[in-house]
Amino acid sequence: MKTFRGDFKEPGGKLVSVVLLGGDHYGPGSGDLSWESRIEGDFFIEGTDEPDSVLADLAGILDARVLDERLLEPHRQSDRLERLAADDVHQGDDLRDSLQTRMDHWRSQGVLFLGLTAEGICQACERARQAAQGITGERSKSRLLKQPERLRMSAQPGPSEQPRRPKEDVSGVSTGLDPRWLKLPLTVIPPDKAWDAPHQMALDQALAESVASNRIGPCLRLWEWSENAVVIGLHQSLSGSVHTKLAQEKGFKVVRRLTGGGSMFIQPGNTITYSLYLPFDFAQGMTVAQSYRLCDSWLVEALKSLGLYLFYQGINDLASAKGKIGGAAQRRFRPVDGGPGCILHHVTMAYDMDANLMTQVLKISQEKSADKAVKSAAKRVDPLKSQTGLSRQEIMAALRDYLLKRLPQARIGSIGSAEKEKADELSRLRYEDPSWTARIP
Secondary structure (H helix, E strand, C coil): CEEEEEEEECCCCCEEEEEEEECCCCCCCCCCCCCEEEEEECCEEECCCCHHHHHHHHHHHHHHHCCCHHHHCHHHCCCCHHHHHHHHHHHHHHHHHHHHHHHHHHHHCCCEEECCCHHHHHHHHHHHHHHHCCCCHHHHHHCCCCCCHHHHHHCCCCHHHCCCCCEEECCCCCCCCCHHHHCCCCEEECCCCCECHHHHHHHHHHHHHHHHCCCCCCEEEECCECCCEEEECCCCCHHHHECHHHHHHCCCEEEECCCCCCCEEECHHHEEEEEEEECHHHHCCCCHHHHHHHHHHHHHHHHHHCCCCCEEECCCEEECCCCEEEEEEEEEECCCCCCCCEEEEEEEEECCCCHHHHHHHECCCHHHHCCCCCCCCHHHECCHHHHCCCCHHHHHHHHHHHHHHHCCCCEECCCCHHHHHHHHHHHHHHHCCHHHHCCCC
16 A cells, blocks of 8 residues: 655644555556545544544545546656646635535534644645655645635634634733632542553543543542553554654553544653543533633643743643643543533643653654744653652642642542443453554554
C-alpha cells in the first residue's frame, strides 16, 4: 500500500492530516487507480459514539471529489500541472462547500468538531494530492488552495465549538473557584499503586462508565505510572505519530486512548497526570470548549497557590511564557440506566522532560509549529520544574490537599473493586491489543 500524507494546522487550531492510500503497484501505465482517503489528526469529535463513521463519511467526499485518475495518475501530470493550478481554485470551492455542508449535517445531529474544519481538511487534502504528484517543499506551500472570503466565516467552528483566545493569562490575583466546584461532592483518589499504560487507559474508561450510570459519584484520580509510555490520541495514526521501533528499543509502551488530541510522552518520574469523572450537569450551559477551562480551573488555582505562572492556550493546553506545560482531552459517556452521563477530562503535565528523547520517539509534524515563534518542539516545552524547587511528589500532594481544603464536600477515596475488575478486562481485551493501538495504522 502506497501512502501520501498532507498536514495542515490553522493558527490556534489542531493538526489535521489527510492520507491518500493506493495499491502497491501504483505507477505509470499500471492501471491501478484504486485510491481511498483517510482523515486523522489531534482534533476532537464529541456528541457521537461513532466518530470513525463521521470521519469515514467526510473522507468519502474526498474520495468522490479528488481521488480520480486525472489528479493522481503520474504519467498524465506533465501537461496538466499548470492547468491544475488554475482549476484548483474552483475545485477547492466545490470541495469546501461539500465538506462544510456535510459537517453542518453532522452538527445538526449533535456532533461537535473541535479543531477540525472544512478548510483544514481541504488544505490537508491538497497537500496530500501534491505529494502524490511529486510537488513538495516551498512549491507545495505556494500552491495551497486559496480560501474564498465567503467561506472564511462559515468554515469557522460553530458557537458550541469556538475555542478561547490562543493565549489567556491566568496568573496573578486569584479569582477563586467557580461555585460549581464548591458544591461538588468530589471523591479524590490518590495513587494506590503504579499502573502500566494499558491499565491507566482502562481505569479511565471503567470509572467514566460507572459515573455515567450513577454507580459511583464524581471523582478525581491522580495517576502513578509504572512504565515509560507514549499515549496516542483516538484519531491519530500510529505510524504517523510514533517511531514505533525506536520507542520499543527505548523501553516505551505505545498505547491508544479513548480521547482525541495529540501524543503524550510519559516518563513516570517526570509526569503528573490526573483524570476527572464528572456528571454532565457539572458543565451545564457551557460549550465543550468552555468546559475545558472549567475542568482545569481548580488546577490553575492550585498551581498559582504554589507560585507557578501559567495561562490557557488554544483549545486544550496549559502553558507558561516559555512553553507548553501540559494538555487536556475529553470524552463524553452517554447516560446509562438513568444515570447522569460522564465527562471524562484528563490532563498530563510535564514536571520534567527529556525533550531530546521526546523528539526522537515522537513524529512531530513541522506543520504543528507553523503558527509558533519557536519552531523547535524540544524548546516549546516548559516543565513545571523550571519554575519551582518542589519535587514532583510534593506538587502532587499539594494538588490533593488543595482539593480537600478548598472543596467543602471533597473526601479521600479509592478505586472500587468493580472498577478494578472492569479495568482488568478492558486492559486485556482492548488496550493491550495491538489491533486497537494500530486501528489507524
